[in-house]
Amino acid sequence: xxxxxxxxxxxxxxxxxxxxxxxxxxxxxxxxxxxxxxxxxxxxxxxxxxxxxxxxxxxxxxxxxxxxxxxxxxxxxxxxxxxxxxxxxxxxxxxxxxxxxxxxxxxxxxxxxxxxxxxxxxxxxxxxxxxxxxxxxxxxxxxxxxxxxxx
Amino acid sequence: xxxxxxxxxxxxxxxxxxxxxxxxxxxxxxxxxxxxxxxxxxxxxxxxxxxxxxxxxxxxxxxxxxxxxxxxxxxxxxxxxxxxxxxxxxxxxxxxxxxxxxxxxxxxxxxxxxxxxxxxxxxxxxxxxxxxxxxxxxxxxxxxxxxxxxxxxxxxxxxxxxxxxxxxxxxxxxxxxxxxxxxxxxxxxxxxxxxxxxxxxxxxxxxxxxxxxxxxxxxxxxxxxxxxxxxxxxxxxxxxxxxxxxxxxxxxxxxxxxxxxxxxxxxxxxxxxxxxxxxxxxxxxxxxxxxxxxxxxxxxxxxxxxxxxxxxxxxxxxxxxxxxxxxxxxxxxxxxxxxxxxxxxxxxxxxxxxxxxxxxxxxxxxxxxxxxxxxxxxx
Numbered sequence: 408x409x410x411x412x413x414x415x416x417x418x419x420x421x422x423x424x425x426x427x428x429x430x431x432x433x434x435x436x437x438x439x440x441x442x443x444x445x446x447x448x449x450x451x452x453x454x455x456x457x458x459x460x461x462x463x464x465x466x467x468x469x470x471x472x473x474x475x476x477x478x479x480x481x482x483x484x485x486x487x488x489x490x491x492x493x494x495x496x497x498x499x500x501x502x503x504x505x506x507x508x509x510x511x512x513x514x515x516x517x518x519x520x521x522x523x524x525x526x527x528x529x530x531x532x533x534x535x536x537x538x539x540x541x542x543x544x545x546x547x548x549x550x551x552x553x554x555x556x557x558x
Numbered sequence: 559x560x561x562x563x564x565x566x567x568x569x570x571x572x573x574x575x576x577x578x579x580x581x582x583x584x585x586x587x588x589x590x591x592x593x594x595x596x597x598x599x600x601x602x603x604x605x606x607x608x609x610x611x612x613x614x615x616x617x618x619x620x621x622x623x624x625x626x627x628x629x630x631x632x633x634x635x636x637x638x639x640x641x642x643x644x645x646x647x648x649x650x651x652x653x654x655x656x657x658x659x660x661x662x663x664x665x666x667x668x669x670x671x672x673x674x675x676x677x678x679x680x681x682x683x684x685x686x687x688x689x690x691x692x693x694x695x696x697x698x699x700x701x702x703x704x705x706x707x708x709x710x711x712x713x714x715x716x717x718x719x720x721x722x723x724x725x726x727x728x729x730x731x732x733x734x735x736x737x738x739x740x741x742x743x744x745x746x747x748x749x750x751x752x753x754x755x756x757x758x759x760x761x762x763x764x765x766x767x768x769x770x771x772x773x774x775x776x777x778x779x780x781x782x783x784x785x786x787x788x789x790x791x792x793x794x795x796x797x798x799x800x801x802x803x804x805x806x807x808x809x810x811x812x813x814x815x816x817x818x819x820x821x822x823x824x825x826x827x828x829x830x831x832x833x834x835x836x837x838x839x840x841x842x843x844x845x846x847x848x849x850x851x852x853x854x855x856x857x858x859x860x861x862x863x864x865x866x867x868x869x870x871x872x873x874x875x876x877x878x879x880x881x882x883x884x885x886x887x888x889x890x891x892x893x894x895x896x897x898x899x900x901x902x903x904x905x906x907x908x909x910x911x912x913x914x915x916x917x918x919x920x921x922x923x924x925x926x927x928x929x930x931x932x933x934x935x936x937x
Contacts (some may be wrong), residue, residue, distance in 0.1 A: 408611075410619055410625050410626055410629045410669070413631075413731060413734070414617050414619070414629060415666060415669075415670060415767075416667065416731050417617055417731060418614060418617075418633040418636060418637070420724060420727040420728060420731065421637055421640070421724060422637070422640050422659070422663070423637060423723075423724075423727075423760075424720045424721060424723050424724035424727070425586070425637070425640040425641065425643075425644055425720065425722045426640070426644075426718070427719070427723060428586055428687060428716050428717055428720030428721070429643060429644035430685075431711070431712070431715075431719060431720070432590055432710040432711055432712060432713050432716035433591075433690055433710060433711075434651050434705075434706045434707075434709055435652075435706040435707055436700070437649050437653075437691055437694060438643075438646075438649050438652045439694055440691070441643060441652055441653060441656045441691065442643065442644060442658065444683075444687065445640060445643060445656060445659055448660060448663055449663075452577065452663045452666055452667065457693065457872070467902070476913070477683075477687075478686060478917060479684055479916060479917055479920045481682075481686060481687035481690050481692065482917075482920055482921060482924050483920055483924055484690065485690045485693070485694045485924065486644075486924035486925075486927040487699060488694050489694055489698065489927070490927050492697075492698040497704070498649075498670070498706045499699050499704065499706035500706070501711070501918070503849075504850065513801070513830065514711065517708060518592075518594070519710075520591045520593050520595065520708055521593060524880075527626035546736070550570055551751060554929060
């Protein structure tokens with residue numbers, strides 16, 4: 408069979424469900440909101456253009472108002488994230504656990520994060536003395552590289 | 559206990575639906591960020607396998623046409639981008655995966671015949687909203703690996719919930735996909751008609767077909783026609799149409815006619831069926847749109863005056879007069895954007911202006927919320 412409405416509905420449902428998985432499991436506020444946007448995208452990809460009901464030109468105005476609302480949502484969401492970040496100093500949503508219901512326990516992170524990779528060590532080069540000349544012989548190098556720590 | 563056994567049997571019967579979802583759920587669970595993550599290729603392999611299984615088991619299509627190829631490409635990209643968005647631990651990369659999802663979804667919009675929606679979505683989403691998120695990311699910097707990025711809350715439960723919901727939705731959708739829908743019958747009629755028969759090809763091009771090939775094509779056409787005209791769904795459709803007061807003509811194929819006659823009969827029967835189905839679909843959609851669109855005409859029931867034809871049909875054009883292509887779909891228009899613009903500036907002027915004012919107020923509010931305050935002042 409050719410590509411029917413059912414195929415598009417399946418893809419929209421898959422996008423919605425994946426957005427739900429991301430919204431429930433991620434802890435970064437920004438990624439959570441991106442997943443919510445993807446849920447919206449999956450829903451809209453099936454509801455807005457629907458070949459079962461061929462588009463009427465008259466519905467165009469309704470769609471235009473919806474575009475306005477979408478832009479509103481994006482802007483206000485960004486402001487909200489910034490405000491939440493300013494309060495806590497981090498984008499981690501687990502820091503807002505005090506908003507949970509009274510009978511639930513706090514979720515603690517049991518597994519520690521891996522230690523960050525050690526910062527790169529570069530060799531320290533002492534600067535030349537003023538008035539120094541390039542060495543004529545190998546025994547008097549101007550620059551004395553000293554490896555103070557193993558890199 | 560018997561209910562449980564019935565449930566398991568029912569689940570086992572739905573294995574084409576559940577297998578890609580199981581593998582996909584495993585892929586997402588493997589890829590979700592953890593302090594000590596699993597190797598990424600495991601999840602990627604499982605994800606690729608689940609996409610392949612979904613394409614063959616759930617989203618089956620027959621035949622290779624540009625539409626099918628494009629559909630698979632766009633939906634595959636969309637699902638890959640969605641998986642990446644959910645599982646990337648770097649939020650900037652997640653934002654870019656979201657852009658990929660939006661662009662692929664806009665390709666799907668275009669396949670559905672909504673060019674304005676595609677363009678507007680790309681501008682608004684992939685343009686403005688992604689940039690907004692990236693700016694917010696810049697302003698809310700996280701240095702290095704942090705709790706927010708490297709961990710997930712309850713990955714197993716979240717994956718299970720999401721994919722359980724997806725399984726439910728797909729099961730319900732499958733129930734609506736049962737043969738007997740007008741679209742599927744139309745598709746099969748088109749496929750049957752595309753086989754071609756001797757009579758049509760001769761005036762156009764000299765067919766280099768041998769007699770056997772011609773006979774085989776004619777037989778195939780007859781078989782296809784038989785399978786379409788005798789489809790159970792068609793009889794139900796005819797019955798329901800007759801109950802609704804529409805006229806449906808019963809078409810019969812004579813199995814004893816000579817081969818030529820068979821092919822011609824099949825072709826005529828299929829064309830008649832195609833017209834009937836297209837009419838029926840139009841009438842259903844007409845009733846649906848009329849029910850959902852109050853007030854298409856103005857108060858006295860007059861049509862709004864038509865401006866020049868360059869700006870597309872007026873928004874109150876009756877359903878039947880919108881230009882359609884051979885398959886009965888409204889033609890992909892420049893007219894779509896033109897008529898949209900016309901509607902925006904004539905019928906929907908007030909909502910557009912109110913929307914603009916709301917946007918302005920929201921912008922002011924957003925600036926007020928996000929403003930940097932001096933230390934010591936209450937936030």
